[in-house]
Amino acid sequence: MRLLQDEEYRTWSQEDGRKPPLRLLFLSRMEIRKKRHPKRTWQHCKESLRRHVLFLSLIKYFLLYNFNHLSIESRWSIPVIHAIIYIMSINRKQRRLQEKSSGMKTTKKIRDNAELALEKKQIGMALKNKGREAEAITPLKEALRLDSSLADVHFALAMIARTKPERHVDMEKINASIKDKKFLLSSYSAIMILLRQKRQYKEAVICQEEICRLKPDDIWARVDLALLLNIAGQVERAAIELSLALNKEPQNIMLKGLYSSSLHNPSFNHFHPEVKQAFLECFKNLYDVHLRNFWAPWLTLMMKDPEFAEIKNARMLDDTAFIEWADSLDEESGAFLNNPYLTKGLCLLVVADYLMERFFTRLRRYLCLNYETLVSNGRIKIFEKFIDALAQQCFFNEYVYMQQKDEEQSLQSLGQRKEKTAIALCACYTPLYKNFPAQDHVLMSLAEEDSDFAALVKTQYLDPAEEARIKAEIPVFGAFANEISRAVQSQYEENPYPRWTTICTTALPSDDLVFDPETKDLPFRILVAGCGTGRHAIGTATRYKNARITAIDLSRTSIAYGLRKARECGMDTRINFVHADILSMKDWPEPFDIIECAGVLHHMEDPFKGWEALNSILKPNGLFKIGLYSEISRQPIIKARDFVAAGHYPSTTEGIRACRQAIFALPTTDPIYNFVARSLDFHTASAARDLIFHVQEHRMTLPQIQEMMDRLGLVPLRMLVSNPDTLYMYDKMFPDDSSRKSFKNWEIFEKKFPLTFAGMYQFWCQKTVYSA
Secondary structure (H helix, E strand, C coil), X not given: CHHHHHHHHHHHHHHCCCCCCHHHHHHHHHHHHHHHCCCXXXXXXXXXXXXXXXXXXXXXXXXXXXXXXXXXXXXXXXXXXXXXXXXXHHHHHHHHHHHHHHCCCCCHHHHHHHHHHHHHHHHHHHHHHCCCHXXXXXXXXXXXXXXXXXXXXXXXXXXXXXXXXXXXXXXXXXXXXXXXXXXXXXXXXXXXXXXXXXXXXXXXXXXHHHHHHHCCCCHHHHHHHHHHHHHCCCHHHHHHHHHHHHHHCCCCHHHHHHHHHHCXXXXXXXXXXXXXXXXXXXXXXXXXXXXXXXXXHHHHHHHXXXXXXXXXXXXXXXXXXXXXXXXXXXXXXXXXXXXXXXXXXXXXXXXXXXXXXXXXXXXXXXXXXXXXXXXXXXXXXXXXXXXXXXXXXXXXXXXXXXXXXXXXXXXXXXXXXXXXXXXXXXXXXXXXXXXXXXXXXXXXXXHCCXXXXXXXXXXXXXXXXXXXXXXXXXXXXXXXXXXXXXXXXXXXXXXXXXXXXXXXXXXXXXXXCCCCHHHCCCCCEEXXXXXXXXXXXXXXXXXXXXXXXXXXXXXXXXXXXXXXXXXXXXXXXXXXXXXECHHHHHXXXXXXXXXXXXXXXXXXXXXXXXXXXXXXXXXEEEEEEEEECECCCCHHXXXXXXXXXXXXXXXXXXXXXXXXXXXXXXXXXXXHHHHHHCCHHHHCXXXXXXXXXXXXXCCECXXXXXXXXXXXXXXXXXXXXCCHHHHHHHHHHCCCCCCCCCHHHHHHHHHHCCCCCCCCEEEEEEECCCCC
């Protein structure tokens, strides 16, 4: 402390043009030497040895120069002195070799560097403490150049970097300079906040790893690490870290919600039992997790699991070999069909994979054609749980799987049987509510005997009956005069979209808000324009817990589905579902604080008129959250729509099935196959119709959207992108656009990466006070 004060005084006196007191400089020098050399050893005598050699050499040359004037006795001293110098030189060489082999460096130059580094550090620290951070950078960097092990200098520069966007924080150098990390947890936490602000995500991962080592029992530190790993592109490791955290606290609903929302399609290279355990935990409650995108990691992990080696092999067989394989299954080899990981996944996830679809349809056909034989030899028990789960999967994908004529013939006789397995197998082809009259006692009595079958009855029989009753309760607002609106309404009455099963009803930390998160619990009035089957509206109600939400849609069938799901998860009192057209909303009596309209305006006859109608009921300074199709990113979809038109495929279930098989037959290098067939929306009837059979679709460019916003008096606030790799690349390309709101920047980015907005543009914008 005395030394730091002396250095501060030296800096002060030099600034005033006066020389510092000699006493202070002397004390500083002495304290430095005392700190650097607390004990003198043989290593510290090297310098004096060098001086002795130099002194003797001078004596030798003096004697040689005066050789003729020396006495005979004095002349004998010359070889003696020469011998002493030679011996001392040999000792110096040996010691240098020893130092080189042991890595010791104690030369005067190194010692001077260390002393100078300490002086530079103290000058820099003094300037930093006085608030002169810009001036402190140079001496601190010079101190690190002389001695890179100064941890406090690394931390000081990191803290200065918080106001310098161009400065990079090097966590590897910081870690290398720290010996006792336990005393620096607070410093790591401070740097962690800084790295997030500067979006140095890879460096943030290194920092968070150190925090996890210091706090091994802190689950949320591990969750933070996983979230950073996701952003940094290390998705498999992120999934493992999240799974370990969830398995420690499986009842933590917040942790489950974060788990389901943060899993970004990891391609597992190995089987991870901890991930499998976490998945099973997520399957227990429909409203703790959002499982829409779980199918890909679920399937990838299954293909690495030794328990499912039979599926991995069987899905690649030809038809004849597949039948032989199915005939060979017994209770032991077919045990995988009853594995909860498979059956629960089929009940909750839409499996968007062609090879798995082929496996399921061929096994379904085998069971249908050979049902009588399987019952007679008792092998039907191997497949009972799988049949219940497959029936759930087929209902959720709206029977989009291809059916052959021999299956239809077998179903006629199969439909006459009243045992549970036969009914479930029929439900793999047509829903129960079409096969059984209302309040069928046989069906209800069978449901009481088996929980899996009871779940199937609820999904395919009881829930549709409830939705039919709900339809009559939905209030109506305005007229439906527009011809295109009526055509779109007809499509969604036949195929409500999207058909979903799970959603997280726990409010999670969100990065897509454009206002202070602390204000999101205010009693906002929010309109969800085009709510579909209610998932969007329920998600909004979860995010804004005190908001009054109005959700409108053209389709009564879609609203009925959404209202039933809202009642199941306890959100029905928070949401007012209304049957209405956006064009009629200009007459709505009360204005809204926030209007969310994603994936709707581009299905209207004139998207601008729809947006204008919504803008008329938005308060000044109110917020829009908008989603619109991209002209650039939807080029593969345009080709698929042209493919549908050229093939004259009708938008019926049979037409959609036939079109899907034609697309599956395309080469895997074809853009339609590569983009459309691999899309989740291609694997249910309603989603496939919405994707490539829609009766009305507009696509836009960012300049066109900007032009519409200018006409409406709206200003962009933020583009919403969920892909962490995209965000990382954008931040590197446009470091000055921290809010990611520049449409010009995003236009440049999209031209470089054309599939960035393959789903749609989603962004926040705000209504200015002076706009109409």
